[in-house]
Amino acid sequence: MIISSDKITISSSRPNRGVSLLSQRLYSLARYHSDHESVWDIGCDHGLLGLSFCHTNHVKVIHLVDPSIKVIKVLEAKVKDSYITIPVKICIQHEFGQRIKLDNEKKIIFIAGMGGKEIELIARHLIPQMHEGDSLVVSPHRNFLALRSFLGSTELGLFDELVIKEDELFYQVICLIKSSHLPKITRFGDKIWKGIDGEEYRQHILRTFSIHQDQASRELVSHLEQLST
Numbered sequence: 001m002i003i004s005s006d007k008i009t010i011s012s013s014r015p016n017r018g019v020s021l022l023s024q025r026l027y028s029l030a031r032y033h034s035d036h037e038s039v040w041d042i043g044c045d046h047g048l049l050g051l052s053f054c055h056t057n058h059v060k061v062i063h064l065v066d067p068s069i070k071v072i073k074v075l076e077a078k079v080k081d082s083y084i085t086i087p088v089k090i091c092i093q094h095e096f097g098q099r100i101k102l103d104n105e106k107k108i109i110f111i112a113g114m115g116g117k118e119i120e121l122i123a124r125h126l127i128p129q130m131h132e133g134d135s136l137v138v139s140p141h142r143n144f145l146a147l148r149s150f151l152g153s154t155e156l157g158l159f160d161e162l163v164i165k166e167d168e169l170f171y172q173v174i175c176l177i178k179s180s181h182l183p184k185i186t187r188f189g190d191k192i193w194k195g196i197d198g199e200e201y202r203q204h205i206l207r208t209f210s211i212h213q214d215q216a217s218r219e220l221v222s223h224l225e226q227l228s229t
Contacts, residue, residue, distance in 0.1 A: 022052055025166045025173070029110055029137050032160070032175040036135065038105035039063065042097040042122060043114050047075045050110070054088055060105065061089040067096045097122035101129070108135040116143030120150045127154050130178045135159070137175045144172055145216050149187050157182020163192045163201045170201050188223045202227065 022030060026049045033039070033053065037060045041050030044064040053059045064075055072094045079090055093100070097111065098121050109126060111119050119138050130136070136156060140147050156176035164171045172192060176185065193202050202224050209217045 022048060023166060025112075025139065025164050025171050026052070028162065028164050028173045029112055029139060032135060032137050033059075033108050036106050036108040037061070038103050038107035040100075040102070040107060040109040041065065042100070042109065042111045043067075043118075044075070045071055045113055047078065049112070051079075051090075054090075059088060061091060061103070063091045063093060063103075065093045065095055065097060065100060067094070069094055098125040100126065102126060104131070106131070106133060108137065110137050112137075112139035114141060116140035116145075116147030120147050123151070123154075127156065127178070130156075132178055134178050135175060136177075137173070139164075139171050139173045141171070145187065145220060148174075148185055148189065151176060152185045152187060155180075156185070158185040161185070161189060161191050163197055165197060165200070170204055188220055193224070193227055 030049060030052055033056065035058045037058055039050055039053045039059055039061070040063045041047065042065045044050050044066050047064045050062045050064045053062055066072055066075070072092060075092050079092065100122075102109075107130070109130075111122055119140050123136065123138070127136070138147070138151075151174070155178055157179045159175045159177045159182060161172065161174045164173055172189070174185065176182075192198055206221060206224050209221050212218075
């Protein structure tokens with residue numbers, strides 16, 4: 001084990017004691033992993049998302065990043081007391097997402113559990129460090145319009161988007177890849193409004209945003225009303 005003031009790196013090949021089950025929302029993020037060798041869970045909190053890749057083929061290193069020292073200490077204790085079956089390296093880093101230096105492995109980056117403005121701030125710092133084929137998966141709690149507008153102006157292309165309902169709350173899940181061959185993400189979204197879940201989400205957003213008077217909210221409401229026709 002290598003320990004410094006802001007980072008802990010742990011390599012282990014001990015048997016596993018058990019794998020924590022992911023919630024529907026976290027599973028919806030994790031499913032976008034394919035052959036990525038490096039996993040970044042930024043603003044990781046309990047670390048369940050990142051640690052769920054301990055048994056995944058191709059994964060060489062898992063980065064758990066959070067700005068809370070309390071969260072970091074809990075994660076350190078959790079990892080030291082766990083048993084991991086493959087030669088995977090777990091890096092626990094006490095840091096803000098907008099200060100991270102990414103590795104050179106083929107990577108997937110998860111940013112969830114925070115608002116769109118916070119995600120945009122981190123993504124602005126990380127996207128220039130991403131390589132062709134690297135993935136970014138985000139799930140904003142709020143301010144998704146500004147985030148989607150920003151993401152549409154970057155080098156990332158939209159691989160998939162969906163909406164998840166969990167504990168009576170809706171979450172957009174957006175997977176992007178650094179690629180010139182994929183379409184750009186749209187400001188309001190396309191696929192997320194389709195199907196039964198999409199219609200329920202549309203009605204929810206209409207109720208929520210109809211009370212706002214700013215230009216962006218009015219444009220979103222107008223767009224969603226047109227979808228119903």
